[in-house]
Amino acid sequence: LDIFQKINKFIDKSTEKLTASEHDTVNEAYKDLLKRYGTEEDPWGLNVPRAKKSILILYRLYRHYFKVRLFGKEKVQDEQYMVISNHSGQIAIDGLLIGCAFAFEMKPPRVLRAMVERFFTTLPFINKWASECGAVLGDRENCLNLLERGESLMIFPEGVRGVSKSTSNYYQVQEFTAGFYRMAAAKKIKILPICVVGAEEVFPYVYQAKKFAKFLGLPALPISANYFPLPSPIDIHIGDPIEIPESIGPDSSDLEIYQQVEEIEGLIQSMIDEGLKSRRPWKFAKKTNE
Secondary structure (H helix, E strand, C coil), X not given: CCHHHHHHHHHHHHCCCCCHHHHHHHHHHHHHHHHHHCCCCCCCCCCCCCCHHHHHHXXXXXXXXXXXXXXXXXXXXXXXXXXXXXXXXXXXXXXXXXXXXXXXXXXXXXXXXXXXXXXXXXCCCHHHHHHHCCCEECCHHHHHXXXXXXXXXXXXXXXXXXXXXXXXHCCCCCCXXXXXXXXXXXXXXXXXXXXXXXCHHHCCCEEECHHHHHHHCCCCCEEECCCCCCCXXXXXXXXXXXXXXXXXXXXXXXXXXXXXXXXXXHHHHHHHHHHHHCCCCCCCCCCCCC
Protein backbone atom coordinates (compact mmCIF):
# COMPACT_ATOMS: atom_id res chain seq x y z
CA LEU A 1 0.00 0.00 0.00
CA ASP A 2 1.27 3.47 -0.78
CA ILE A 3 1.13 6.27 1.77
CA PHE A 4 -2.16 7.65 0.44
CA GLN A 5 -3.89 4.28 0.80
CA LYS A 6 -2.64 4.00 4.37
CA ILE A 7 -3.90 7.46 5.24
CA ASN A 8 -7.23 6.72 3.60
CA LYS A 9 -7.60 3.51 5.63
CA PHE A 10 -6.92 5.45 8.82
CA ILE A 11 -9.46 8.13 7.87
CA ASP A 12 -12.03 5.43 7.05
CA LYS A 13 -11.73 4.22 10.65
CA SER A 14 -11.72 7.72 12.17
CA THR A 15 -14.38 9.68 10.27
CA GLU A 16 -17.70 9.28 8.54
CA LYS A 17 -17.93 8.81 4.79
CA LEU A 18 -18.36 11.77 2.48
CA THR A 19 -21.85 12.53 1.27
CA ALA A 20 -22.66 12.83 -2.44
CA SER A 21 -22.78 16.61 -2.00
CA GLU A 22 -19.30 16.62 -0.46
CA HIS A 23 -17.93 14.51 -3.32
CA ASP A 24 -19.39 17.12 -5.69
CA THR A 25 -17.66 19.90 -3.72
CA VAL A 26 -14.30 18.16 -4.01
CA ASN A 27 -14.74 17.42 -7.72
CA GLU A 28 -15.80 20.99 -8.50
CA ALA A 29 -12.82 22.36 -6.58
CA TYR A 30 -10.45 20.10 -8.50
CA LYS A 31 -11.91 21.13 -11.86
CA ASP A 32 -11.67 24.82 -10.97
CA LEU A 33 -8.07 24.45 -9.76
CA LEU A 34 -7.17 22.57 -12.94
CA LYS A 35 -8.69 25.34 -15.04
CA ARG A 36 -6.83 28.02 -13.06
CA TYR A 37 -3.40 26.39 -12.84
CA GLY A 38 -3.36 24.08 -15.86
CA THR A 39 -2.14 20.52 -16.30
CA GLU A 40 1.60 21.21 -16.39
CA GLU A 41 3.96 21.47 -13.45
CA ASP A 42 5.04 25.02 -12.69
CA PRO A 43 8.67 26.05 -11.96
CA TRP A 44 8.22 25.44 -8.22
CA GLY A 45 6.61 22.00 -8.53
CA LEU A 46 2.89 22.78 -8.27
CA ASN A 47 1.14 20.01 -10.18
CA VAL A 48 -2.64 19.89 -9.85
CA PRO A 49 -3.14 16.54 -11.67
CA ARG A 50 -0.56 14.82 -9.46
CA ALA A 51 -2.12 16.35 -6.37
CA LYS A 52 -5.54 14.95 -7.33
CA LYS A 53 -5.38 11.85 -5.15
CA SER A 54 -4.40 14.04 -2.18
CA ILE A 55 -7.40 16.33 -2.54
CA LEU A 56 -10.01 13.85 -1.33
CA ILE A 57 -7.85 12.92 1.67
CA LEU A 58 -7.26 16.58 2.52
CA TYR A 59 -10.96 17.35 2.35
CA ARG A 60 -11.79 14.50 4.73
CA LEU A 61 -9.11 15.67 7.17
CA TYR A 62 -10.39 19.23 6.89
CA ARG A 63 -14.10 18.55 7.17
CA HIS A 64 -14.39 15.39 9.26
CA TYR A 65 -11.20 14.82 11.25
CA PHE A 66 -10.37 18.35 12.39
CA LYS A 67 -13.95 19.58 11.76
CA VAL A 68 -12.70 22.97 10.63
CA ARG A 69 -14.92 26.02 10.96
CA LEU A 70 -14.05 29.02 8.78
CA PHE A 71 -15.02 32.53 9.84
CA GLY A 72 -14.73 35.65 7.70
CA LYS A 73 -14.50 34.11 4.24
CA GLU A 74 -16.79 36.89 2.95
CA LYS A 75 -13.81 39.23 3.42
CA VAL A 76 -11.80 37.42 0.74
CA GLN A 77 -12.13 38.64 -2.84
CA ASP A 78 -10.77 37.10 -6.04
CA GLU A 79 -7.50 39.01 -5.84
CA GLN A 80 -3.91 38.58 -4.75
CA TYR A 81 -3.06 38.49 -1.04
CA MET A 82 -0.18 37.87 1.27
CA VAL A 83 -1.80 35.67 3.91
CA ILE A 84 -0.19 36.08 7.34
CA SER A 85 -1.04 33.75 10.23
CA ASN A 86 0.06 32.57 13.63
CA HIS A 87 1.92 29.25 13.53
CA SER A 88 1.06 26.26 15.71
CA GLY A 89 0.61 22.52 15.89
CA GLN A 90 4.23 21.25 15.95
CA ILE A 91 4.01 19.92 12.36
CA ALA A 92 2.36 22.88 10.61
CA ILE A 93 -1.16 21.43 10.57
CA ASP A 94 -2.37 25.03 10.48
CA GLY A 95 -0.82 25.74 7.09
CA LEU A 96 -2.34 22.60 5.62
CA LEU A 97 -5.82 23.52 6.83
CA ILE A 98 -5.63 27.18 5.77
CA GLY A 99 -4.66 25.92 2.33
CA CYS A 100 -7.67 23.58 2.36
CA ALA A 101 -9.97 26.46 3.30
CA PHE A 102 -8.87 28.47 0.25
CA ALA A 103 -9.14 25.43 -2.03
CA PHE A 104 -12.52 24.12 -0.82
CA GLU A 105 -14.45 27.07 0.57
CA MET A 106 -13.45 30.07 -1.54
CA LYS A 107 -15.13 30.98 -4.80
CA PRO A 108 -13.19 30.65 -6.99
CA PRO A 109 -10.84 28.20 -5.23
CA ARG A 110 -7.14 28.94 -5.25
CA VAL A 111 -3.81 27.52 -4.15
CA LEU A 112 -2.01 29.52 -1.49
CA ARG A 113 1.73 29.23 -2.06
CA ALA A 114 2.94 28.27 1.40
CA MET A 115 6.44 29.46 2.24
CA VAL A 116 8.28 26.64 4.05
CA GLU A 117 11.54 26.38 5.98
CA ARG A 118 14.64 24.97 4.27
CA PHE A 119 14.63 22.04 6.71
CA PHE A 120 11.16 21.06 5.45
CA THR A 121 12.43 20.73 1.87
CA THR A 122 14.86 17.99 2.96
CA LEU A 123 12.16 15.64 4.29
CA PRO A 124 11.70 12.56 2.06
CA PHE A 125 8.31 12.15 0.35
CA ILE A 126 6.79 15.10 2.22
CA ASN A 127 8.89 17.64 0.33
CA LYS A 128 7.77 16.35 -3.08
CA TRP A 129 4.13 16.01 -2.05
CA ALA A 130 4.09 19.51 -0.54
CA SER A 131 5.61 20.99 -3.72
CA GLU A 132 2.93 19.32 -5.85
CA CYS A 133 0.32 20.94 -3.59
CA GLY A 134 1.93 24.39 -3.90
CA ALA A 135 4.49 24.75 -1.10
CA VAL A 136 7.71 26.62 -1.91
CA LEU A 137 11.02 27.24 -0.16
CA GLY A 138 10.45 30.57 1.53
CA ASP A 139 13.40 32.60 0.30
CA ARG A 140 13.14 36.17 -0.94
CA GLU A 141 13.68 35.34 -4.61
CA ASN A 142 10.89 32.75 -4.68
CA CYS A 143 8.52 35.08 -2.86
CA LEU A 144 9.10 38.00 -5.21
CA ASN A 145 8.88 35.84 -8.33
CA LEU A 146 5.58 34.32 -7.18
CA LEU A 147 4.18 37.73 -6.34
CA GLU A 148 5.21 38.93 -9.80
CA ARG A 149 3.17 36.06 -11.29
CA GLY A 150 0.11 37.16 -9.35
CA GLU A 151 0.20 34.29 -6.83
CA SER A 152 -1.09 34.61 -3.27
CA LEU A 153 1.41 33.63 -0.58
CA MET A 154 0.91 32.08 2.85
CA ILE A 155 3.59 33.16 5.30
CA PHE A 156 4.12 32.41 9.00
CA PRO A 157 6.36 35.23 10.30
CA GLU A 158 7.01 33.38 13.57
CA GLY A 159 8.83 30.67 11.62
CA VAL A 160 9.89 27.57 13.55
CA ARG A 161 9.45 29.45 16.83
CA GLY A 162 5.70 29.37 16.25
CA VAL A 163 5.27 25.63 15.79
CA SER A 164 7.96 24.58 18.26
CA LYS A 165 6.36 25.84 21.45
CA SER A 166 5.99 23.97 24.71
CA THR A 167 2.47 23.60 26.11
CA SER A 168 2.99 26.47 28.55
CA ASN A 169 3.45 28.88 25.62
CA TYR A 170 0.50 27.77 23.48
CA TYR A 171 -1.43 30.65 21.88
CA GLN A 172 1.32 33.15 22.63
CA VAL A 173 2.40 34.71 19.33
CA GLN A 174 6.18 34.70 18.97
CA GLU A 175 8.04 37.70 17.54
CA PHE A 176 7.40 38.26 13.84
CA THR A 177 10.20 38.67 11.37
CA ALA A 178 9.75 41.67 9.07
CA GLY A 179 10.75 40.38 5.63
CA PHE A 180 7.18 39.64 4.57
CA TYR A 181 6.11 43.23 5.05
CA ARG A 182 8.94 44.72 3.03
CA MET A 183 8.05 42.40 0.14
CA ALA A 184 4.35 43.27 0.43
CA ALA A 185 5.33 46.94 0.41
CA ALA A 186 7.43 46.46 -2.72
CA LYS A 187 4.46 45.00 -4.63
CA LYS A 188 1.68 46.88 -2.78
CA ILE A 189 -0.02 43.56 -2.01
CA LYS A 190 -2.82 43.48 0.52
CA ILE A 191 -2.05 41.56 3.71
CA LEU A 192 -4.74 39.17 4.91
CA PRO A 193 -4.43 38.43 8.66
CA ILE A 194 -5.54 35.01 9.83
CA CYS A 195 -5.53 33.23 13.15
CA VAL A 196 -5.89 29.52 13.82
CA VAL A 197 -7.36 28.25 17.09
CA GLY A 198 -7.29 24.56 18.02
CA ALA A 199 -4.16 23.43 16.21
CA GLU A 200 -2.01 23.71 19.33
CA GLU A 201 -3.97 20.87 20.94
CA VAL A 202 -3.38 18.29 18.22
CA PHE A 203 -0.29 17.69 20.37
CA PRO A 204 -1.65 18.84 23.74
CA TYR A 205 1.29 18.04 26.00
CA VAL A 206 4.67 19.00 24.59
CA TYR A 207 8.06 19.93 25.99
CA GLN A 208 10.59 21.38 23.58
CA ALA A 209 14.08 20.00 24.29
CA LYS A 210 15.81 23.04 22.79
CA LYS A 211 19.34 22.34 23.98
CA PHE A 212 19.27 18.75 22.78
CA ALA A 213 17.78 19.87 19.46
CA LYS A 214 20.62 22.34 19.03
CA PHE A 215 23.15 19.62 19.84
CA LEU A 216 21.62 17.38 17.15
CA GLY A 217 21.40 20.21 14.64
CA LEU A 218 17.60 20.11 14.52
CA PRO A 219 15.28 23.13 14.37
CA ALA A 220 13.13 21.61 17.15
CA LEU A 221 12.81 18.43 19.19
CA PRO A 222 9.34 18.04 20.73
CA ILE A 223 8.88 15.51 23.50
CA SER A 224 5.17 14.74 23.34
CA ALA A 225 2.59 12.52 24.98
CA ASN A 226 1.47 11.59 21.45
CA TYR A 227 3.17 11.57 18.06
CA PHE A 228 0.10 11.37 15.85
CA PRO A 229 -2.10 14.48 15.64
CA LEU A 230 -5.28 14.22 17.71
CA PRO A 231 -8.62 15.40 16.22
CA SER A 232 -8.78 18.74 17.98
CA PRO A 233 -11.59 20.87 16.46
CA ILE A 234 -9.98 23.77 14.63
CA ASP A 235 -11.28 27.25 13.85
CA ILE A 236 -9.80 29.57 11.22
CA HIS A 237 -10.59 33.28 11.59
CA ILE A 238 -9.97 35.68 8.70
CA GLY A 239 -9.48 39.36 9.52
CA ASP A 240 -9.99 42.43 7.38
CA PRO A 241 -7.46 42.90 4.55
CA ILE A 242 -4.71 45.40 5.35
CA GLU A 243 -3.53 47.80 2.68
CA ILE A 244 0.06 48.99 2.64
CA PRO A 245 0.17 52.75 3.44
CA GLU A 246 1.24 54.93 0.53
CA SER A 247 4.03 56.29 2.71
CA ILE A 248 5.60 52.82 3.10
CA GLY A 249 7.74 51.30 0.36
CA PRO A 250 10.56 48.78 -0.10
CA ASP A 251 13.13 51.42 0.86
CA SER A 252 11.40 52.51 4.06
CA SER A 253 13.46 52.44 7.23
CA ASP A 254 13.58 49.36 9.43
CA LEU A 255 11.82 51.36 12.15
CA GLU A 256 8.89 52.19 9.86
CA ILE A 257 8.61 48.58 8.71
CA TYR A 258 8.83 47.15 12.24
CA GLN A 259 6.09 49.49 13.45
CA GLN A 260 3.74 48.06 10.82
CA VAL A 261 4.81 44.48 11.59
CA GLU A 262 4.22 44.95 15.32
CA GLU A 263 0.69 46.19 14.61
CA ILE A 264 -0.07 43.04 12.59
CA GLU A 265 1.50 40.82 15.25
CA GLY A 266 -0.65 42.48 17.91
CA LEU A 267 -3.76 42.19 15.73
CA ILE A 268 -3.29 38.45 15.24
CA GLN A 269 -2.72 37.98 18.98
CA SER A 270 -6.00 39.79 19.68
CA MET A 271 -7.76 37.64 17.06
CA ILE A 272 -6.45 34.52 18.82
CA ASP A 273 -7.63 35.82 22.21
CA GLU A 274 -11.11 36.42 20.79
CA GLY A 275 -11.13 33.08 18.97
CA LEU A 276 -10.32 31.21 22.15
CA LYS A 277 -13.54 32.52 23.70
CA SER A 278 -15.72 30.81 21.09
CA ARG A 279 -13.80 27.58 20.45
CA ARG A 280 -15.58 24.29 20.83
CA PRO A 281 -15.12 22.05 23.87
CA TRP A 282 -12.18 19.65 23.61
CA LYS A 283 -10.93 17.47 26.44
CA PHE A 284 -7.31 18.50 25.92
CA ALA A 285 -7.94 22.21 25.29
CA LYS A 286 -5.50 24.54 27.04
CA LYS A 287 -7.28 26.42 29.80
CA THR A 288 -7.38 30.18 29.40
CA ASN A 289 -8.50 33.06 31.58
CA GLU A 290 -11.55 33.68 29.45
